[in-house]
Amino acid sequence: MSVLKTLKLGKAAPTAAPADAKSRAKAKVIAHLEWQRELLAAHREGRALEATRPVYRTNEAGERVRVMQPVHVRRDWFEDTAGTVHFMVRYGARPLLLDKAGSTSVEVGGLDALPGVIDALLAAVRAGELDAQLATAAQERSKAFKRRSATTKAA
Known part of the structure; x- marks a missing residue:
């Protein structure tokens, strides 16, 4: 009996990263x-x-290896002078516009209500409510990066 016949074979494949800019921004x-x-x-x-x-x-042997690097996560909530907590959603280093009026933060009130606000924003992003703003932010962010031309790569 063949070894392969003892295994349960399937057609599953790993999921790839999103290909379009809007899906990458959302992720x-x-x-x-x-x-x-x-x-x-x-x-x-x-x-x-x-x-x-x-x-x-x-590494020392000249091989490229994958390692885990520590990351500093910037806190996106802050208190105003009255002591009210606000939360900003950022894309890159810039705050994301949350409505057409130009609002960039959510008034939370106290720190105890912040987990609920974060969960609500996660649900909104997953539901696609911020897709237009994310597409605009991704397009603005891509302008900051210069594309390498074919002559630059050859040099």
Whole structure:
């Protein structure tokens, strides 16, 4: 009997990263909001958040290896002079416009209500309510990066 016949075979494949800019932007904002939820939990417990991301480095042998690098997650909530907590959704380093009037933050009130606001924003992003704003923000952000031409690559 063949070894392959003893295994359960299938046609499953790993999911690829989103190909279009809107889906990538949506995935980035969802990941960022989840980090904000973790950062808030760490802040309430009085500890630092230990977030990491994968990067490639060259080791002593000259091989490129994947390692986990610590990441500083910026806190997106702040208190105004009256003591009211506000929360901003960021795409890159800039706050995301949440409505047509140009609002960039959500008035939370107190720190205890912040987890509910983050969950509501996560639901809104997953439901596609911020797709137009994310597409605009992704387009604006892409303007900041210069494309390499064929002559630059050859040099």
